[in-house]
Amino acid sequence: MPESILIVDDDHQVTEFLERFLSKYAYQTASAGSATQMSLLMEHREFDLVVLDVGLPDIDGFQVVRDLRRVSSIPIILLTVRDEVVDKIVGLEIGADDYVAKPFEPRELLARIRSVLRRASTKPEPQGAPQGPETVFSGFRLDTDTRKIAAPSGTNVPLTSTEYSILVALVQRSGEVVGRDQLMDMLYGGSVHVTDRALDAHIARIRRKLVTAGAEPDLIKTVHGSGYALAAKIGTPGVQDFT
Template sequence: MAQPAPNILVVEDDRETRTLIAKYLRTNACNVTTATDGREMARAMTDHRVDLLILDVMLPGEDGITLCRKVRAESQTPIIMLTARGEDVDRILGLEMGADDYLAKPFNPRELLARINAVLRRQAAAQTASATEGATALGFAGFRIDLRLRELRDPEGARVAMTSAEFDLLRTLCERPGRVLSRDSLLDLTQGRNAGSFERSIDVLVSRIRRKIEPDPLEPTMIKTVRSGGYMFTPRVEPILAAGN
C-alpha cells in the first residue's frame, strides 16, 4: 500500500534545464511530463492527472505568472515557480498569483525535490483536515481519540495516559490511515523540524504508542513498520462529529 508516484508536469522552455529536471525526478520515483509553453501545458493537464506543476516564469507567449493565475482560477494543483531572475518582485507576484513555492535559478535538483515533497505533504495534510472537518473525535478498533480534550479512551472507556508528543503522533497516524508515512514526513507533521528532532524520536514514540493500543506490542497489527518506508496505520478510522453537526 505504498503511496503512488506523484505526477509532475514541468513547464520549461530551456531544453537543458527541462531535461535535467525530468531526469532527476524520474530517478527519484516521480512520473514526469514536460511542456515548453502554455499551450503544451494546457494539453498536458487535459491529458494527464497532474499532482504538482513546476512552472518557469520566463516562457514564450504567456509568461509563467499569467499561467499560474489561470491554473489557480480553475484548480488547486500545487505550483512551484522557477525563474532565472532572483528579484523579489517575481517571487511576490508568483506567490500572489497562487504559487505554493518559489525557487530561483540556478538551483540544486535535490533542493527542488525537497520542495516538491514538502508541498505535496502540505497538500495532503490540508486534504486530510478537510475530510475530518467538524469531527471532534476519531474512532478506531474500539478506541476513541478526542481531538478537543486531547485524550485517548480505550474500548472500555478508560483514559489512556499519553504524553503530548505521543498524542500528536497518534492523531497524525489516525488522520492518514492506510498511507505509508516516512519518519521524515512524520517529523514535519508533528514536530515541525524543531531543534533536537530526529527520525529516531519517531521510532521511540511509535514503540510507546504500540504498548498502549496494540493487543501484542511485539507483533503490532495497528501501526505497521514498512521496510525502507516508515509506518502505516491500518485500522479503519471513523470521524465522530459534534452533536448537532
C-alpha cells in the same frame, strides 16, 4: 502509484535534466515548453504538481498561475530567473505554493517538491477542533476528508494545498495565537529557507478568499511579533456555530 509532475520550461536542457533527476526518486514526469503545450498535456493527463518557469515564450508564467487557479488547486512551484523578493511575493499572492530561483540546486527543488506534495496529501490530525471530518466556523465548513472548505452560501472556497494547511492549523487552535515559526515549521519543516513574507502572502490570500466568500475581514487576526489567530469558535454540523 508514483506521483506525477509536469515540468513547464522552454529550456529543453532544464526539462530533460529535471525529468532524469526526478525519475531517480520514483516520480513520473512529463514536460512542456510553453503554456499552450502545458494546457494540452493537462487536458489528457492528471498531474500531482506543476513546476512552472515564469519566463515562458507564449504566456507570462504569472498569468498561467492565475489561469490555473481559476479551475484547479493543483500545487505549483515557480522557477524564477531573478532571486528578487517582489517576484516571489507576486507569485505566492496569485496562488503559487512555493518558488525556486534559477540557477537552483536540484536537491533544494526536490525538498520543496516533497514538502508541497506532503502538504497536499496529508490530512492533519485534529487537535483543538471537534472530532469528525467536518468542522464549522463562522458559517464555513471545513471537511478534512475531502480537503475542501465550503462557504456559508454552500459554494467551494478554492484554496491551494498550502493555504488549506495554514487554515486547518488556525482552525485547530481557534482563539489561540499560532506562532509564525510554528506555521513555517509545519509548512516547510525547516528543511529549506523561506522568508517570512512568503507566509504573509499566503495569509493575505486566505483572508481575501474568505472575505470574498462572506467572512468578516478580521476573521484571521495578525498578532504583531507573534503570529496569527482565528477569531471564531468552532462547532460541528448540526450544532450551533458560535461566532
